[in-house]
Amino acid sequence: MTSDCISVSLINPVISHVKALGFDTASAVTQAGINPDLLLDPDNRITVAKVDALFQELVKVSGKSDLGLSAGASLEARSYNLLQHLLLCCSTLGEALVFLNRYYILFSDEAPPTFSRKGDGSVKITFPINQDIDEQQRVRLDLMMSVMCHWLRQVCGREFKLTQLLFPFSAPSYETSYERWLHTPVRFNCQEVSAVFPAFWLDKQLHQANPHIMNMIKTEVKNLAEKINNRALLSDRIRQAIVQNRIEFSATQKEVAELFHISSRTLNRHLQQEGTSLKSILTHSRIEEAKSLLMDNKQSIEQIAMKIGFSGRRTLDRIFIKYVGMSPAQYRSNRTHEAHVSSTEVA
Numbered sequence: 001m002t003s004d005c006i007s008v009s010l011i012n013p014v015i016s017h018v019k020a021l022g023f024d025t026a027s028a029v030t031q032a033g034i035n036p037d038l039l040l041d042p043d044n045r046i047t048v049a050k051v052d053a054l055f056q057e058l059v060k061v062s063g064k065s066d067l068g069l070s071a072g073a074s075l076e077a078r079s080y081n082l083l084q085h086l087l088l089c090c091s092t093l094g095e096a097l098v099f100l101n102r103y104y105i106l107f108s109d110e111a112p113p114t115f116s117r118k119g120d121g122s123v124k125i126t127f128p129i130n131q132d133i134d135e136q137q138r139v140r141l142d143l144m145m146s147v148m149c150h151w152l153r154q155v156c157g158r159e160f161k162l163t164q165l166l167f168p169f170s171a172p173s174y175e176t177s178y179e180r181w182l183h184t185p186v187r188f189n190c191q192e193v194s195a196v197f198p199a200f201w202l203d204k205q206l207h208q209a210n211p212h213i214m215n216m217i218k219t220e221v222k223n224l225a226e227k228i229n230n231r232a233l234l235s236d237r238i239r240q241a242i243v244q245n246r247i248e249f250s251a252t253q254k255e256v257a258e259l260f261h262i263s264s265r266t267l268n269r270h271l272q273q274e275g276t277s278l279k280s281i282l283t284h285s286r287i288e289e290a291k292s293l294l295m296d297n298k299q300s301i302e303q304i305a306m307k308i309g310f311s312g313r314r315t316l317d318r319i320f321i322k323y324v325g326m327s328p329a330q331y332r333s334n335r336t337h338e339a340h341v342s343s344t345e346v347a
Contacts (some may be wrong), residue, residue: 004047005108007045007108009050011039011054014055018058028057032057033050045228052136053178059139066174067139068140069174070142071143072145073181073311082217082220087155089208089209089213089214092203093202096155098111100112100114102261105228106228110243122163122199124196125194127192127198128130129193131170141167141169145195154208157209161184162185165182165185165186166190166194166195168190170188231275234267237260238260286322289308290328294332295332297336301328
């Protein structure tokens with residue numbers, strides 16, 4: 001499976017920001033294991049793990065724990081990603097958010113943000129997270145939200161105000177920097193990474209809207225997104241989307257095709273060329289998820305079967321034996337025994 005990657009177009013502005021503060025960034029790039037030549041092309045991609053390592057090195061070099069916040073707030077128009085320029089030309093914020101979701105691949109291979117109207121008359125933009133956030137990842141989250149806040153104000157005008165920002169970690173030592181750079185109330189120890197604002201902004205006409213320029217940039221954005229998408233096998237991207245919870249185990253061909261903005265026929269053709277099928281990918285993903293869940297004895301096999309979209313234990317038993325060569329019960333027993341032996345040897 002491919003690793004999540006970040007566009008160099010979002011990384012270089014952080015490096016430039018540290019350089020502007022008077023620090024040498026070459027050693028940070030080397031320490032993070034990044035080939036400097038990759039940074040010369042804004043369309044290149046770098047794995048999230050290396051990006052997080054780079055940002056930590058840049059924090060050490062600059063001595064700025066709030067680097068993600070200050071770098072995001074200091075972005076200049078010339079450092080914008082092509083997609084950001086498209087978003088600035090949209091007629092409404094709602095239209096811009098649709099493009100953000102559709103072409104998020106120009107920013108990152110990670111799952112794109114989702115936005116939803118709430119019952120209290122607000123809108124929430126939520127960035128999916130699949131694991132606990134540690135200190136190394138926090139700089140990237142700070143940058144992401146700082147860029148989001150800056151972009152929203154660029155699109156909507158200075159009068160735009162966010163209601164609040166939500167972060168899934170405890171307040172860091174530089175807590176006061178959030179107010180300084182983001183000018184928005186912040187809540188920590190939440191279960192999500194979100195930005196909240198009044199819903200009326202979605203349909204308000206934007207003063208920078210330019211349909212002619214937008215149509216030209218939209219064509220370039222679409223072509224670039226297709227170019228990036230073609231670098232990875234469609235089957236790998238589907239597996240990645242399943243891990244990111246963007247595709248359910250019960251997803252239909254139509255649903256998966258729509259996610260990647262292609263037809264069902266094109267989806268099938270590409271998967272056939274790669275020697276697989278959507279059914280095979282979903283089945284193998286179910287089996288891998290079952291293996292993971294079987295390591296936890298708190299859930300019954302029947303519960304696991306239902307959780308991964310099978311009709312019951314008998315169906316899981318049949319498919320699991322076919323692909324793994326043993327029943328789920330035998331697999332759980334073997335893994336439990338192996339874990340017990342390992343712990344005994346360590347003791």
